[in-house]
Amino acid sequence: MPDDLNWAIGGEAGDGINSTGKIFAQALSRAGRQVFTSKDFASRIRGGYTAYKVRSSTERVESVVDRLDVLIALTQRTVEENMDELHEGSVIIYDGERTMMEDFEAPEGMIDMPVPLKRLAQDAGGAIMQNIVALGAACEAANFPIENLDEALEKRFGDKGQSIIENNQQAARLGEEYVQEEYDREDFGYDIETTDNDYVLLNGDEAIGMGAIAAGCRFYSGYPITPATDVMEYLKGRLERYGGHVMQAEDELSAINMALGAARAGARAMTATSGPGIDLMAETFGLVATSETPLVICDVMRSGPSTGMPTKQEQGDLNMTLFGGHGEIPRLVVAPTSISECFHKTIEAFNLAEKYQTPVYLVADLALAVTEQTFSPEEFDMDSVEIDRGKLVGESDIDTWLNDKDQFQPHFPAADGISPRTLPGTSGGAHMTTGLEHDELGRRTEEQEVRIEQVDKRNQKVDTAKSEEDWDYREFGDSDSETLVLSWGSNEGAMREAMDFLDEADVSVRFISVPYLFPRPDLTEEIEAAEEVIVVECNATGQFADVIEHDSLTRLKRVNKYNGVRFKADELAERITEELDTPQEVPT
Amino acid sequence: MSSEIRFTDFKSDKQPTWCPGCGDFGTMNGMMKALANTGNDPDNTFVVAGIGCSGKIGTYMHSYALHGVHGRALPVGIGVKSANPNLEVMVSGGDGDGYSIGAGHFVHAVRRNMDMTYVVMDNRIYGLTKGQFSPTSREDFETATSPDGPKQAPVNPLALALAADGTFIAQSFSSDAQRHEEIVQQAVEHDGFGFVNVYSPCVTFNDVDTYDYFRDTIVDVEDEDHDPTDRDAAREMITDDETEYQGVLYQDEDSVPYNERHGLTENMADIPDGAPEDATDLVREFY
Ligand SMILES: Cc1ncc(C[n+]2csc(CCOP(=O)(O)OP(=O)(O)O)c2C)c(N)n1
Ligand code: SF4
Numbered sequence: 112m113p114d115d116l117n118w119a120i121g122g123e124a125g126d127g128i129n130s131t132g133k134i135f136a137q138a139l140s141r142a143g144r145q146v147f148t149s150k151d152f153a154s155r156i157r158g159g160y161t162a163y164k165v166r167s168s169t170e171r172v173e174s175v176v177d178r179l180d181v182l183i184a185l186t187q188r189t190v191e192e193n194m195d196e197l198h199e200g201s202v203i204i205y206d207g208e209r210t211m212m213e214d215f216e217a218p219e220g221m222i223d224m225p226v227p228l229k230r231l232a233q234d235a236g237g238a239i240m241q242n243i244v245a246l247g248a249a250c251e252a253a254n255f256p257i258e259n260l261d262e263a264l265e266k267r268f269g270d271k272g273q274s275i276i277e278n279n280q281q282a283a284r285l286g287e288e289y290v291q292e293e294y295d296r297e298d299f300g301y302d303i304e305t306t307d308n309d310y311v312l313l314n315g316d317e318a319i320g321m322g323a324i325a326a327g328c329r330f331y332s333g334y335p336i337t338p339a340t341d342v343m344e345y346l347k348g349r350l351e352r353y354g355g356h357v358m359q360a361e362d363e364l365s366a367i368n369m370a371l372g373a374a375r376a377g378a379r380a381m382t383a384t385s386g387p388g389i390d391l392m393a394e395t396f397g398l399v400a401t402s403e404t405p406l407v408i409c410d411v412m413r414s415g416p417s418t419g420m421p422t423k424q425e426q427g428d429l430n431m432t433l434f435g436g437h438g439e440i441p442r443l444v445v446a447p448t449s450i451s452e453c454f455h456k457t458i459e460a461f462n463l464a465e466k467y468q469t470p471v472y473l474v475a476d477l478a479l480a481v482t483e484q485t486f487s488p489e490e491f492d493m494d495s496v497e498i499d500r501g502k503l504v505g506e507s508d509i510d511t512w513l514n515d516k517d518q519f520q521p522h523f524p525a526a527d528g529i530s531p532r533t534l535p536g537t538s539g540g541a542h543m544t545t546g547l548e549h550d551e552l553g554r555r556t557e558e559q560e561v562r563i564e565q566v567d568k569r570n571q572k573v574d575t576a577k578s579e580e581d582w583d584y585r586e587f588g589d590s591d592s593e594t595l596v597l598s599w600g601s602n603e604g605a606m607r608e609a610m611d612f613l614d615e616a617d618v619s620v621r622f623i624s625v626p627y628l629f630p631r632p633d634l635t636e637e638i639e640a641a642e643e644v645i646v647v648e649c650n651a652t653g654q655f656a657d658v659i660e661h662d663s664l665t666r667l668k669r670v671n672k673y674n675g676v677r678f679k680a681d682e683l684a685e686r687i688t689e690e691l692d693t694p695q696e697v698p699t
Numbered sequence: 700m701s702s703e704i705r706f707t708d709f710k711s712d713k714q715p716t717w718c719p720g721c722g723d724f725g726t727m728n729g730m731m732k733a734l735a736n737t738g739n740d741p742d743n744t745f746v747v748a749g750i751g752c753s754g755k756i757g758t759y760m761h762s763y764a765l766h767g768v769h770g771r772a773l774p775v776g777i778g779v780k781s782a783n784p785n786l787e788v789m790v791s792g793g794d795g796d797g798y799s800i801g802a803g804h805f806v807h808a809v810r811r812n813m814d815m816t817y818v819v820m821d822n823r824i825y826g827l828t829k830g831q832f833s834p835t836s837r838e839d840f841e842t843a844t845s846p847d848g849p850k851q852a853p854v855n856p857l858a859l860a861l862a863a864d865g866t867f868i869a870q871s872f873s874s875d876a877q878r879h880e881e882i883v884q885q886a887v888e889h890d891g892f893g894f895v896n897v898y899s900p901c902v903t904f905n906d907v908d909t910y911d912y913f914r915d916t917i918v919d920v921e922d923e924d925h926d927p928t929d930r931d932a933a934r935e936m937i938t939d940d941e942t943e944y945q946g947v948l949y950q951d952e953d954s955v956p957y958n959e960r961h962g963l964t965e966n967m968a969d970i971p972d973g974a975p976e977d978a979t980d981l982v983r984e985f986y
Binding site for chain 2: 369395541
C-alpha cells in the first residue's frame with residue numbers, strides 16, 4: 112500500500128486532541144487524499160489518555176491498521192500506548208522543553224523530533240496554539256504542503272475572527288520552519304502526494320442525521336448518550352431549518368414516546384440512543400408495533416452490558432434488537448455497514464417504517480459513529496432520494512375505508528397486513544389506537560378470534576416486506592472462493608482491506624457484508640457452496656453467527672473481538688487465516 | 700363545522716366498563732364538554748391516555764387518540780403537539796399513572812409548558828390493579844400493600860406543578876359537574892400547559908376519599924376571592940394540607956407556550972416527495 116500515511120496526536124482529554132486531529136484530517140481531505148480517522152477516548156472529560164488517528168492515502172482507505180508513521184505526543188503515555196504501532200523510521204514530535212517530556216528520548220530506530228511547541232506558540236500569540244505548531248511540524252516531517260492547513264484552520268476558527276485564524280496559520284508556519292532549520296527532511300522518507308479530487312469528510316452519526324433530513328424526518332427526540340449524541344447534535348439547528356424540531360427529552364422512555372406521538376401526528380420521526388437507552392425504550396417498542404406506528408429507532412451500539420465501556424466499540428445488541436421486548440413484536444432491523452451506508456440505510460429505514468407501519472431498528476456501532484471517512488460528494492446523491500409514505504388516506508378517499516357506521520378502521524385486516532392510515536386533522540378519519548390488543552377499530556378486545564386476526568395481520572406485514580423488498584447483501588472478493596467470510600456493521604471496511612492483505616498471502620475469500628438483519632438475506636446457498644464459513648463480529652458470543660446458523664442449519668466458524676477496540680485490517684487478515692484449514696502467514 | 704359540534708360527538712359507541720358510580724364518568728363528561736365548548740371537533744383533537752381505570756377514557760371518547768403504556772402519556776402528547784400544533788391535545792390518566800411511574804414526565808411536562816391540557820383523575824388509589832395505595836394516598840390509608848398505611852407523605856401534585864413553574868394549576872371535583880367543566884375549559888383555553896387535578900372518587904376501593912368526604916370539605920377558591928395570578932396566595936393555598944380546594948389556583952397570564960417559543964407552527968406531516976431542494980448544501984458542509 113504505497114503512500115499510506117498513518118498519523119496520530121495523543122495526550123490527555125482536554126488537550127484539544129479532537130479538534131487538532133480533525134483539522135489535520137480536513138486538510139488532508141481538502142488536498143484530495145482519502146482519509147480514515149479513529150479515536151481512542153476514555154470516558155472522562157479531562158485527563159486520561161486520548162488520541163485521534165488519521166490514516167490517509169491517495170487510494171481507498173476503509174479501516175485502521177497497526178502502524179503509525181508520525182506521532183504527535185503531548186504526553187509520554189502517548190508513546191507508551193502506541194508502542195506496538197510505532198516502527199523503525201516513525202517520527203515522534205513532542206515538546207522537549209516541557210517538564211513532563213524533558214527526559215524523553217525516542218526509542219531506538221525512531222526519529223526523535225523535539226520541537227518547542229509551547230514557546231513557538233507563545234511567539235505566534237498564545238500557548239494555546241501549541242497543537243497547531245505541532246501540526247506545522249508534522250506537515251514538514253511528512254512533506255505535506257502546509258498551505259493545505261490554512262483552509263482547515265479557517266473552517267475551525269472562522270467564527271472567532273480573522274486575527275485568530277492568522278495567528279494559528281502563523282503558529283503552524285513556526286512549527287514548519289523549526290523543523291526545516293533543525294532537521295533534514297531527507298531523513299524521514301515521507302512524501303505525501305496530493306490530488307485534485309474533491310472529498311467530503313464525515314462520520315456515521317452525521318451521515319445518519321443527514322440521511323434523516325434527506326428522508327423528510329421532522330421530529331427527533333433523544334436523551335444524550337455516547338456514541339449516539341452526535342446524531343442529535345447534528346440535527347439540532349438543521350432540522351429546524353426545515354420546519355422540524357429536536358427535543359432533548361428527560362429520559363429515553365420519554366424520547367421514544369415523544370417520537371411515537373409525533374409519528375402518530377404524521378411527522379417522520381426518529382429517536383437514537385445506545386444500549387442502555389434501548390433497554391428503556393423496549394417498554395414502548397411493543398406499543399409502537401401494536402399501534403402500528405411508523406418509527407425509526409436508532410441504536411448506536413457501544414460496549415455493554417450495563418454501562419459497560421461507554422467509549423468502546425462492540426456489536427453486542429443484535430439479540431436485543433432482534434428479540435427484545437415482551438411478547439412477540441413484528442419489526443424490521445436494518446444495519447448500515449459503512450459510513451455512507453449510514454446515510455442510505457437511514458433513508459430506507461424511514462420508507463420501510465411508513466410503508467409497513469411498524470418500528471424499524473437502525474443499528475449502527477461506535478466504530479461507524481465516531482469514525483470520519485472521506486467520500487466523493489456524489490456518494491450522497493440527494494436527487495435520487497425517494498420518499499414512500501405508504502398507505503396514507505386523505506379526505507378524498509376516506510369513504511372507501513369507513514365501515515357501515517362511518518367509522519374509520521385503523522387496523523383493518525388487509526391481506527398484506529398493512530391497513531390504510533389517516534393522520535390527525537383528516538376529516539372523518541378519527542380513530543383511537545392502543546397497546547392493548549384491539550379490534551380493527553382500535554378498541555380493546557380479548558376475543559380470541561380477533562386476537563388471532565390482529566396478531567396475524569401485524570406479522571403478515573413482515574412476510575409482505577420479506578417478499579416485496581430486496582433484502583440484498585454487499586459482496587466483495589472472489590465469488591468462487593471456497594472461503595466465505597460473513598460480517599455485519601462496521602467490520603465491512605476492515606474486512607475489505609483485510610482482503611488486500613490476504614491477497615498478498617495468496618488467500619482468496621468471498622466476503623459478504625449483511626446490511627439487513629431482519630428480515631435478512633437467505634444465505635443458505637452461499638454457505639453450502641463454501642468449504643469454510645467464517646463469521647466476523649465485535650462481540651463475545653457470536654450473535655450474528657447464531658442467527659445465520661439458525662437460518663442455514665450449518666455450524667459456522669467465528670472470529671470475535673470484544674476488548675472494546677474495532678478490528679484492524681491486518682489483524683483481521685491474520686485472525687481469518689488462523690481459522691483456515693490450512694493456515695497461512697500474512698505479510699503485514 | 701365546529702359550531703355544530705356537540706359534546707356527544709366526542710363519545711364513542713363503546714359503553715364504559717367503569718364501576719357504576721365511578722368518578723371517572725363525571726370527569727370524562729366535563730372533558731368532552733370543555734372540548735366542544737372551545738370549538739374543537741374530534742378530527743382536530745388528539746387524546747392521549749395512560750394505563751389504569753382512568754386510562755380507559757381514550758376508548759370511550761371519539762377523536763384521534765392513543766392509549767399508551769403506563770405513565771408515558773405526557774411525552775406522547777408532547778410529540779403530537781410538536782408535530783402538529785394545530786391539533787388540540789388532551790392527556791389524561793390516573794394519579795398512579797401521572798405521579799408515580801410518570802412523575803418524572805409530569806415535572807418535565809409542566810416546565811416544558813407545551814400548549815396542551817392534562818387532566819388527572821385522582822382517586823387516591825390504584826383502581827385497575829385492585830386497590831393498592833397510590834402516591835396521593837394518605838399516610839395511614841390501609842390497603843393490601845399497606846396494612847398499616849403507606850407511612851410516607853402523600854405527593855402534593857399542585858405543589859409539584861408550582862415548583863416546576865407551572866403556568867396553569869387547577870383542581871376540580873368530578874361530581875361538581877358545572878365547576879369541573881368550567882375549570883377544564885379554562886385549562887384548554889390557557890396558552891400553555893393546563894393542568895387539572897380532578898378528585899374522581901373510586902367507589903370500589905377507596906372508602907375514605909369518597910363523594911361525601913369531598914362534598915363536605917371542598918372549598919371553592921372563588922368563594923375565597925382568590926386571585927389566581929397572585930403566586931404567593933396560590934402557594935399558600937396549594938401548600939395548605941388542611942383544605943381541599945377547587946378552582947384555578949394559579950395562572951400565569953403571560954405564559955408563552957413551548958411550541959411558540961420554539962416557533963413550532965407547521966404541520967410536520969407535510970414533506971416534499973424527495974430530499975429538500977437545498978439538501979446538497981448539507982453535503983457541502985462536509986467539504
Ligand atoms: C409498566 C407497568 N407497570 C405496572 C402496570 C400495572 N398497572 C396498571 S394500572 C396501574 C395503576 C393504576 O392506578 P392509577 O393510575 O391511579 O389509575 P386508576 O386505575 O386508579 O384510575 C398499575 C400499577 C402496568 N400496566 N404497566
Ligand atoms: S375500580 Fe374504582 S376507579 Fe376503577 S372503575 Fe371502579 S370505581 Fe372507578
